[in-house]
Amino acid sequence: MIRLENIRKAYDAATSGAVLKGLSVSIEAAEFVAILGRSGSGKTTLLNIIGGLDRDYEGEAVVLGKSLRTLSDKEMSAFRNHTISFVFQSFNLMPHLTCRENVAFPDFFRKGSRAGDARALAQKAMERVGIIHKADSYPNRLSGGERQRVAIARAIFQKPAILLADEPTGNLDTKSSQHIMDLFLELKREDNMSVILVTHDEELAARADRIIRIVDGLVAGDGGGQ
Numbered sequence: 001m002i003r004l005e006n007i008r009k010a011y012d013a014a015t016s017g018a019v020l021k022g023l024s025v026s027i028e029a030a031e032f033v034a035i036l037g038r039s040g041s042g043k044t045t046l047l048n049i050i051g052g053l054d055r056d057y058e059g060e061a062v063v064l065g066k067s068l069r070t071l072s073d074k075e076m077s078a079f080r081n082h083t084i085s086f087v088f089q090s091f092n093l094m095p096h097l098t099c100r101e102n103v104a105f106p107d108f109f110r111k112g113s114r115a116g117d118a119r120a121l122a123q124k125a126m127e128r129v130g131i132i133h134k135a136d137s138y139p140n141r142l143s144g145g146e147r148q149r150v151a152i153a154r155a156i157f158q159k160p161a162i163l164l165a166d167e168p169t170g171n172l173d174t175k176s177s178q179h180i181m182d183l184f185l186e187l188k189r190e191d192n193m194s195v196i197l198v199t200h201d202e203e204l205a206a207r208a209d210r211i212i213r214i215v216d217g218l219v220a221g222d223g224g225g226q
């Protein structure tokens with residue numbers, strides 16, 4: 001599903017050296033992986049490479065059989081649209097759009113998309129994550145946990161095979177964090193999504209199938225969660 005081989009990444013080799021120093025890891029379909037590591041250890045860098053946002057690296061990154069670096073920009077965005085979605089700590093919702101519009105928004109940029117289809121898909125995604133009752137509210141009227149549900153609905157709108165979540169509970173209290181974790185586990189179990197969750201929270205990470213620890217640009221630990 002995802003195969004990283006000997007990934008080396010330096011933002012500015014001259015001044016700061018490599019962030020990822022020959023990292024290799026493979027992740028299977030419907031696997032829930034938590035990535036732990038200190039601030040600055042390269043977690044976001046790693047997600048950006050898996051998600052095809054960063055193609056300036058050495059080594060091989062293969063996602064669903066495609067070597068990411070060989071794709072043109074156009075091929076990459078087409079590939080990403082149907083396979084990979086991101087969820088962020090800061091939700092990244094647009095304040096002047098309702099939740100429903102936020103969820104359907106990425107669809108505006110897809111070729112051949114139809115408004116009616118987008119509406120139906122948005123409806124489904126919001127039902128799926130339990131936020132349909134807020135569909136016509138604006139994000140600033142929602143709690144953090146609710147906002148993150150909207151962001152997750154947007155992310156699963158196109159039923160991606162892979163969900164990449166970078167500190168998605170970083171702005172949430174413990175209870176909301178656990179609920180978001182419940183939701184991710186459900187998406188993995190029921191929709192066969194591969195979920196890769198970056199977190200600082202050991203307790204949340206323990207609920208994943210597998211915990212990968214990044215230290216100094218390399219995998220320092222790789223084992224089972226609960």
Ligand SMILES: Nc1ncnc2c1ncn2[C@@H]1O[C@H](COP(=O)(O)OP(=O)(O)OP(=O)(O)O)[C@@H](O)[C@H]1O
Pocket residue numbers: 011012019037038039040041042043044045046
């Ligand atoms: N665009 C960039 N340009 C230059 N250096 C960068 C850039 N992005 C990240 N870095 C550096 O690369 C290293 C790894 O950053 P990264 O964001 O991957 O860490 P992280 O593990 O996600 O940290 P955090 O837990 O704080 O989010 C850091 O030293 C950071 O300063």
Ligand SMILES: [Mg+2]
Pocket residue numbers: 043044045166
């Ligand atoms: Mg980060």
